[in-house]
Amino acid sequence: MSVLPPSGAIVILTGAGISKESGLDTFRDKDGIWSKVRLEDVATPEGFRRDPAKVHGFYNARRRHLVEDGIVPNAAHAALARLEREWRGEVLIVTQNIDDLHERAGSANLIHMHGELLKIRCQRCAQPFAWVDDLDQERRCPDCGRGGTLRPHVVWFGEMPLEMERIGDALAECSLFVSIGTSGHVYPAAGFVQMVRGQGRAHTVELNLEPSESATMFHESRLGRASELVPAFVEELLCR
Numbered sequence: 001m002s003v004l005p006p007s008g009a010i011v012i013l014t015g016a017g018i019s020k021e022s023g024l025d026t027f028r029d030k031d032g033i034w035s036k037v038r039l040e041d042v043a044t045p046e047g048f049r050r051d052p053a054k055v056h057g058f059y060n061a062r063r064r065h066l067v068e069d070g071i072v073p074n075a076a077h078a079a080l081a082r083l084e085r086e087w088r089g090e091v092l093i094v095t096q097n098i099d100d101l102h103e104r105a106g107s108a109n110l111i112h113m114h115g116e117l118l119k120i121r122c123q124r125c126a127q128p129f130a131w132v133d134d135l136d137q138e139r140r141c142p143d144c145g146r147g148g149t150l151r152p153h154v155v156w157f158g159e160m161p162l163e164m165e166r167i168g169d170a171l172a173e174c175s176l177f178v179s180i181g182t183s184g185h186v187y188p189a190a191g192f193v194q195m196v197r198g199q200g201r202a203h204t205v206e207l208n209l210e211p212s213e214s215a216t217m218f219h220e221s222r223l224g225r226a227s228e229l230v231p232a233f234v235e236e237l238l239c240r
């Protein structure tokens with residue numbers, strides 16, 4: 001990887017595949033989340049308006065699974081936290097995941113572009129706050145006191161992902177862009193590799209169990225499980 005300056009900025013996009021070996025389902029694998037429930041019903045503003053109890057039930061089950069079933073970061077999350085500690089330049093993780101496994105592995109320079117499962121927000125106050133319990137329509141907002149206004153702090157289809165300006169700036173400046181465990185089905189994340197290729201300088205790498213929809217856009221594609229590929233890739237970067 002000769003093109004990468006020793007302290008060049010690195011941007012890492014992660015998707016559900018990096019958390020699969022920690023015991024969290026992906027979305028589009030054959031037994032994935034969208035094979036069990038319609039995303040229109042539980043991951044859109046229309047679905048929430050139509051049946052808020054169904055949406056709360058969907059996220060309550062995922063929140064409980066993350067918090068109560070011994071889900072822990074795997075070697076891929078740990079390797080990215082090591083890279084942030086030991087790399088001389090900036091390492092930014094942009095995750096599509098709403099779990100907290102990157103944080104629990106020790107990553108700090110992190111953007112949750114699709115929100116966070118362990119946060120909720122009031123649709124009146126808009127301020128997100130930490131939440132690990134079940135949520136329902138009766139629960140009142142602790143700030144404004146209104147009922148029926150609390151929702152998961154998760155970006156639904158048709159809503160704008162978070163911190164897109166900061167992400168765009170980082171993609172424009174990076175020397176290395178790595179995509180890990182994402183199928184490349186959902187924009188804007190799936191378009192990040194084109195944005196990086198457009199700036200004409202960075203090296204781009206995909207680490208995935210199978211080629212994503214955007215695989216041909218990457219300079220380099222390595223196939224395998226994240227818990228094996230990512231630690232090996234980080235070791236290679238740090239020991240060049």
Ligand code: APR
Binds near residue numbers: 016032096224225
């Ligand atoms: N290691 C590496 N990659 C894996 C592993 C693994 N152990 N297991 C699965 N994968 C890969 C799959 O091959 C697939 O390409 O991870 C990818 C998961 O793809 P999706 O299920 O589509 O998840 P993701 O790309 O994160 O979805 C993006 O879609 O539904 C929305 O908001 C949701 O953030 C999500 C977005």
